[in-house]
Amino acid sequence: MDKEKKDQSKLENQNLHIDDCCSKPSPLISIESICRPSEEKAQLSLPSLNQPFVVGSIQTPVGMVPQVSSSLIWKDHLGTFRARWGVGRMHYTIEPGLYALGQPDKDAPVLVTANYKMSFDCLREAMPVRDVWILVLDTKGINVWCAAGKGTFGTKELVGRIESSGLDQVVNHRRLILPQLAGPGVAAHQVKRLSGFKVVYGPIRATDVPAFLDAGLNAIPEMRCKTFTMWERVVLIPMELVGAFKPTLIILPILFLLGGFGGQEGFWANAFNYGLFAVLAFLSAIFAGAVLAPLLLPWLPGRAFSMKGLALGLVVGLILAVFRGGHLTDLSSRFEILAWIGIVPAVTAYLAMNFTGALAYGSDHALLPKDGELEKGCFFKTRTIF
Amino acid sequence: MGQLVYIKDVVTLKLDREKCTGCGMCLLVCPHTVLSLTNGSAEIENRDACMECGACAQNCPADAVTVNAGVGCATAVINAALGREGGSCC
Numbered sequence: 344m345d346k347e348k349k350d351q352s353k354l355e356n357q358n359l360h361i362d363d364c365c366s367k368p369s370p371l372i373s374i375e376s377i378c379r380p381s382e383e384k385a386q387l388s389l390p391s392l393n394q395p396f397v398v399g400s401i402q403t404p405v406g407m408v409p410q411v412s413s414s415l416i417w418k419d420h421l422g423t424f425r426a427r428w429g430v431g432r433m434h435y436t437i438e439p440g441l442y443a444l445g446q447p448d449k450d451a452p453v454l455v456t457a458n459y460k461m462s463f464d465c466l467r468e469a470m471p472v473r474d475v476w477i478l479v480l481d482t483k484g485i486n487v488w489c490a491a492g493k494g495t496f497g498t499k500e501l502v503g504r505i506e507s508s509g510l511d512q513v514v515n516h517r518r519l520i521l522p523q524l525a526g527p528g529v530a531a532h533q534v535k536r537l538s539g540f541k542v543v544y545g546p547i548r549a550t551d552v553p554a555f556l557d558a559g560l561n562a563i564p565e566m567r568c569k570t571f572t573m574w575e576r577v578v579l580i581p582m583e584l585v586g587a588f589k590p591t592l593i594i595l596p597i598l599f600l601l602g603g604f605g606g607q608e609g610f611w612a613n614a615f616n617y618g619l620f621a622v623l624a625f626l627s628a629i630f631a632g633a634v635l636a637p638l639l640l641p642w643l644p645g646r647a648f649s650m651k652g653l654a655l656g657l658v659v660g661l662i663l664a665v666f667r668g669g670h671l672t673d674l675s676s677r678f679e680i681l682a683w684i685g686i687v688p689a690v691t692a693y694l695a696m697n698f699t700g701a702l703a704y705g706s707d708h709a710l711l712p713k714d715g716e717l718e719k720g721c722f723f724k725t726r727t728i729f
Numbered sequence: 730m731g732q733l734v735y736i737k738d739v740v741t742l743k744l745d746r747e748k749c750t751g752c753g754m755c756l757l758v759c760p761h762t763v764l765s766l767t768n769g770s771a772e773i774e775n776r777d778a779c780m781e782c783g784a785c786a787q788n789c790p791a792d793a794v795t796v797n798a799g800v801g802c803a804t805a806v807i808n809a810a811l812g813r814e815g816g817s818c819c
Contacts, residue, residue: 492782492798526758526784527798544757568762 387509390440390479396464401443405509410443413471419464426461427578429585435460436484441508445474449515452556454545455501456522457482457490469549473556476514480504491528498530502537511539520545520552520560523567576637583633587694591629595622605675617679624663628687631659632694652695656688663687740779741797746770748793755785755794 392400392409395418399410426432439458444467453476456466463479480500482490490496505511505519521529523544531542546555546566555562602618603610636643636652643651664680742763751769756762764785765774771793773779783798 491784523758524760524784526760526788527782528787530787531754532788532790547760564762567757568760 386507388440388507390438390442394437396437401446403509404512408441408443408476408513410445411467411477413444413467413469413473415464415468419460423461423464428581432582434484437463437479439479439481439504441510441513442477442479443474444470444477445472447474447476449513451475451514452520453478453510453514453518454520454552455480455525457485457487457496459484459486459490462486465549466552469552473553476510478504478508478510478519487522488524491525494528496525497528498533498537501529501534505538505540517541518543520555522549523547523562573638576640580634580637583637583694583697584629586697587629587633591625594625598622598625605679620667620679621683624660624683624687625690627659627663628656628690629694631655631687632691632697636691636695647696649692649696652692653688655695656691657684659691660684660687740776741781741795742773742776742779742785743795744771744773745793745795746772748791750791750793752790754788754790758784758788760784 387405389406390409391397392407394409396411396416397409398412400407401410422435426435436458437460451474454466455478456462458479458481463477466477480490480496481504482495482500485493485495487496501519501521511517517540519534519540520543521531524547526544529542531544534540534542543560544562545552545560546562547568548566551562551566555566598621599614599618602616602621603614605617606613608616632652632655636648636655639655640648640651644654645651660683663683667680667683744764749770751766751771753766753771755771756764756766760782761775761778761780763773763775763779764771766772779796781796781798783796786794786796786798
């Protein structure tokens with residue numbers, strides 16, 4: 344099974360390599376002739392009008408483009424909430440293609456984003472009373488940052504989507520505004536060469552897009568730097584808890600019952616003494632790693648997140664030890680405490696380290712990743728961090 | 730919390746100043762303001778802030794910037810440490 348999977352992904356990689364004729368131009372043949380045979384025109388396709396967030400449609404030379412509003416309805420908010428808690432998060436998508444926000448005309452700017460619904464919602468919510476086109480790439484429901492890292496928000500998808508949306512017939516200009524964090528996936532100069540559209544990298548945060556547009560497509564330095572504020576960290580906590588939930592469900596009963604085999608009293612008396620303490624200790628470790636670590640991040644010692652988690656875990660372990668102090672009568676109780684002073688920091692450090700994947704860079708950024716993407720493609724090298 | 734900085738001197742970012750045309754694209758896409766532009770050529774100014782996302786190399790029309798970019802979350806790091814295949818978590 345595993346081998347089969349590997350073979351398949353190998354195959355996909357090979358295909359990718361062959362298809363990816365655009366990244367390494369051969370010196371003998373012009374790129375255009377390989378990538379865009381003149382006789383083969385991409386099929387036009389527009390997103391469906393029957394999506395719950397579509398409020399109308401706009402007539403264009405290529406057909407009816409679905410129109411969306413900048414104000415989110417309760418269903419959108421519910422969707423965001425659910426995705427933050429990991430419910431249906433891997434399938435929180437919209438149809439890729441061209442959308443109209445407000446009443447854009449042929450000169451309106453074109454913004455590009457991912458088909459993760461939260462990314463799309465953040466972008467439109469950031470732009471009340473604006474008339475723009477939004478070109479949504481098929482990133483398989485993954486936010487901009489992570490998709491760019493994996494290459495799905497990439498040159499090939501962008502060029503293909505421009506063609507299949509008939510964008511050159513919808514607008515007069517040849518300019519696209521991309522989220523800056525799409526940079527790892529998109530090669531601006533190749534997009535220009537292959538589609539004729541010039542890529543302008545906009546700000547990191549969707550909320551800065553209106554100011555960016557008003558400033559004549561200029562981003563001030565603050566818009567170009569990735570931050571990681573308290574609120575940006577807080578919104579990622581639910582996903583951390585959900586991630587820890589499953590193993591915790593299995594581990595807690597085991598800890599409780601194992602406690603029953605220790606000590607001199609009966610099974611249940613032991614379970615309620617040692618087992619219950621074990622459960623409490625483990626839950627404290629989870630709480631410290633998934634909730635306290637993100638909150639206290641800037642103030643925890645060390646640079647690596649695992650280090651920060653370890654420090655926090657030690658404090659929690661010591662507090663537990665003090666709390667348990669009254670029972671330090673015999674050797675085995677002392678070993679028990681010693682074991683927990685070892686285990687709690689380990690669990691906390693692991694969870695804190697996980698947060699590096701979640702967070703660091705997939706936070707508020709909205710055109711852009713809105714969400715820490717633990718399983719999805721957490722970009723960024725932890726090597727430098729740990 | 731200010732600029733995020735990682736462990737020193739491990740970043741694989743390289744710049745070939747011979748090839749650099751000074752277009753400034755790498756400065757634009759860098760999320761950690763690692764690069765700067767002096768006398769018509771890019772320069773690595775804040776190497777240790779680099780997180781190796783690869784945006785600069787991808788967007789360099791002159792192939793002057795190289796960086797060993799990659800994916801990494803806790804699972805990927807642990808897999809790599811154990812010598813398992815697949816540098817990714819997903």
